[in-house]
Amino acid sequence: MVKFFAQSHVYDDPWATVTLAFFLRYPNPYASHVVSCDVISRTPTPYGTLLTQRLLLKRGSLPKWAPQGIMTRTESWILEESEVDVEGRIVRCKTSNIDHVKVMQVHESTVLKEDQNGKTVQTTEARFVSNFGWGLTKRLEKFAQTKFVSNIEKSREGISLILRLLRESRLQPLPIAADGYPGATLNPNAAIHIASASTPENTRPDSEEKNARLRSGPGMPSRWQQIRSWFTRPG
Amino acid sequence: MAESLSPSCTPLKHAYDACFNAWFEGYLEPVVASAPALRERRAREKADEYEARCGALWKNYRECVQKAVAEKGLSSMLEQARKDKPLVEPSYPDSEKKD
Structure with missing residues (x-):
């Protein structure tokens, strides 16, 4: 049993600005759970695209009903891989946690695409997979999904704040x-x-x-x- | 700009980030749909520009962060994650492996 989530959102700003804000989004007051963010690989490709891998440390939380010792700590390492296609005016980004994978793995996929009217469409898809067992798999997946949905608004607020700062600085x-x-x-x-x-x-x-x-x-x-x-x- | 996973790398990260952000802003500038030959030329120019401006800063920062990743015992987990799920499949030889 795997849970899914999908949603799209339109930013009024042009693609280049939203893409810049997307890469600048940490830190922001809406993402206080992000402890660190490192670029571990970056390659401009011969096709003109830019590949980036970032390693993030995020603070998480567990449901009250989770068994003691399910995780020794509630921090999680996240690998974010993105490709910016400047000619195609599109960013494809995938993130997954790389530890605690048996308890829960959240695979998130984000696409930022230029719209015809100079706006930018963000599409977010996520998959929640637990292999924990003990009759908790379904509950854990539901918990992760609910958390994700309640956090997605905050994540957009963060990007909107950076967009505002960019607009002001310009x-x-x-x-x-x-x-x-x-x-x-x-x-x-x-x-x-x-x-x-x-x-x-x-x-x-x-x-x-x-x-x-x-x-x-x-x-x-x-x-x-x-x-x-x-x-x-x-x- | 966000902190590095190791406080000792944060100054190197911020120096690199500042350089990258500036290059990136120019890289994102609107491009008119161009012929493949021109597209390749722009790609090469932008890559060269990135290397010339930010290459040294990147090397310093990357050395620091690679060491920190190893010290935290994350190397094998990271290696595994990259092998299991190449989320972005590079369709070209990874130029980073050469240096």
């Missing part, structure tokens, strides 16, 4: 992608060049004013600096 006068190659040191001259190229002459003072206002708004400098620090070499 309103700043220094774009993240400063000089054609994003990530080189943020060169103010290049930024000005981009600003004048992308903003019509007559609207520029307005947007500068808006940027200044945003910069001085409550919480803005620290949030902006934080997200900017994610895109440049520190030091």
Whole structure:
């Protein structure tokens, strides 16, 4: 007996932004159960796609009725494998826990696909498989499924928060992608060049004013600096 | 940016992540559907750019995290998971094995 779950969700942001947010989603306040996240393999392929393997440590919880000692600890190692196809405008991502597999294995599959109207569709599928036995298999699978459903909303809230931060940071006068190659040191001259190229002459003072206002708004400098620090070499 | 599984790797991870995120943002830029030859050229250019910008940072971080994975006794579990369920099936020789 295996339990299934499937759902889709539409983000209003374009695919490139949602994909970026998807990779930046840890840490966020809605994912406090994620203890660590490491890239263990990354390969740009000759076909132009990008393969990534990440190893995550997540804190979990067990149902009250679970027998003592079913797991020696409630943390779990998760392997996340993804392929970003920039030409096809699609991300395919699969995650599974790699320990406690006899008690419970959750296989999650996420697809982020560009929509025709410039939006992004996320499709999530999950399978819950327990081989625990002792008459608990079905109950454990049901428990995992219920937990997953109640957490999926939180996981989207996390991505939406990162999307908002990205949107806000892009309103700043220094774009993240400063000089054609994003990530080189943020060169103010290049930024000005981009600003004048992308903003019509007559609207520029307005947007500068808006940027200044945003910069001085409550919480803005620290949030902006934080997200900017994610895109440049520190030091 | 998230913590590494080993606190000693976190600074190396953050340095690498910052470089990757910047490259990644450019990589994701809208591309017009192009002929296969152009597509391959873009793939090569982006891969070279990634290597040139982030290759050294990646090497440092990867060494650290590989050591930490081994120290935590996760290597065989990870190896098994990759062998059992190649979730993303690479359809090309794994270039990482060469270095």
